[in-house]
Amino acid sequence: MNGQLAQLVRALRSHRRGHWFEPSIAHHKKMTAIISEQIKILAELQKIDSEIYALRQEIEAYPEIQKKADQEFDNKKLNLKSAEDEHRALQAKQKGMEIELGSKEDKIAKLQSQLFSLKSNKEYQAMDFEIKALKADKSLLEEEILIFFDSIETAKAKVTKEKELLSVEEKKHKEELSVTQKRIAEIQADIQVHEEKRKAFTPSIDPKILPQYEKLLKNREGLAIAPIRNNSCGGCNIGLPPQIVNEARMLEKFITCESCARMLYWAP
Numbered sequence: 001m002n003g004q005l006a007q008l009v010r011a012l013r014s015h016r017r018g019h020w021f022e023p024s025i026a027h028h029k030k031m032t033a034i035i036s037e038q039i040k041i042l043a044e045l046q047k048i049d050s051e052i053y054a055l056r057q058e059i060e061a062y063p064e065i066q067k068k069a070d071q072e073f074d075n076k077k078l079n080l081k082s083a084e085d086e087h088r089a090l091q092a093k094q095k096g097m098e099i100e101l102g103s104k105e106d107k108i109a110k111l112q113s114q115l116f117s118l119k120s121n122k123e124y125q126a127m128d129f130e131i132k133a134l135k136a137d138k139s140l141l142e143e144e145i146l147i148f149f150d151s152i153e154t155a156k157a158k159v160t161k162e163k164e165l166l167s168v169e170e171k172k173h174k175e176e177l178s179v180t181q182k183r184i185a186e187i188q189a190d191i192q193v194h195e196e197k198r199k200a201f202t203p204s205i206d207p208k209i210l211p212q213y214e215k216l217l218k219n220r221e222g223l224a225i226a227p228i229r230n231n232s233c234g235g236c237n238i239g240l241p242p243q244i245v246n247e248a249r250m251l252e253k254f255i256t257c258e259s260c261a262r263m264l265y266w267a268p
């Protein structure tokens with residue numbers, strides 16, 4: 001049995017008897033150095049991953065922003081549509097009035113042609129009275145049509161104005177869309193750069209720790225490792241027991257937050 005093995009067996013026996021295996025000072029120092037180094041790398045990686053997370057959040061927010069902008073633009077189209085509807089309705093009404101005017105004119109002409117073929121003076125007077133009444137109606141209608149013509153002109157001008165406004169809005173909307181698309185492309189390129197950067201860090205991380213880190217990153221809003229601040233978890237802000245804080249300072253093992261499971265490190 002060589003020296004090292006003998007030491008291990010003694011240590012295990014001692015452990016079984018209820019005594020803790022006392023690591024050598026050199027071993028302790030080495031472990032502390034490893035953990036300290038790992039935490040440093042993880043914290044650096046977290047910085048990159050936090051940026052990636054923020055960039056992804058920005059991209060994810062865009063469809064909603066775009067939807068809102070599209071809705072606002074659609075609402076602006078409604079103004080033009082209602083102006084056009086109003087114009088069309090007035091035109092239809094005018095058409096009806098013109099038809100009515102035409103029929104009155106026809107009737108007047110018909111009665112006037114019959115006027116001289118009438119036998120009695122009484123009949124003549126009655127028809128003449130009817131013609132005068134029709135002419136009065138006709139002139140009222142003509143006045144109405146004239147006034148109505150102004151309303152149509154106003155409605156038509158409103159359509160033109162709404163069309164102009166909409167074309168300005170459409171231009172603005174398209175510009176916004178192109179700015180958004182440009183920004184999304186920028187973010188995607190930025191994410192690529194950060195993804196490349198993180199590749200420089202991951203090989204240095206303990207392969208037992210890395211999957212845990214990645215899982216936390218995915219499930220904890222892009223924050224896997226957090227500093228301890230004011231004796232609280234820098235991830236969920238829950239106060240930490242003094243023992244946890246001490247253990248984090250000792251750097252003897254990896255410490256996690258009991259409430260959010262994020263990895264913790266002491267950051268003076």
Ligand SMILES: [Zn+2]
Pocket residue numbers: 233234235236237238257258259260261262
């Ligand atoms: Zn926490």
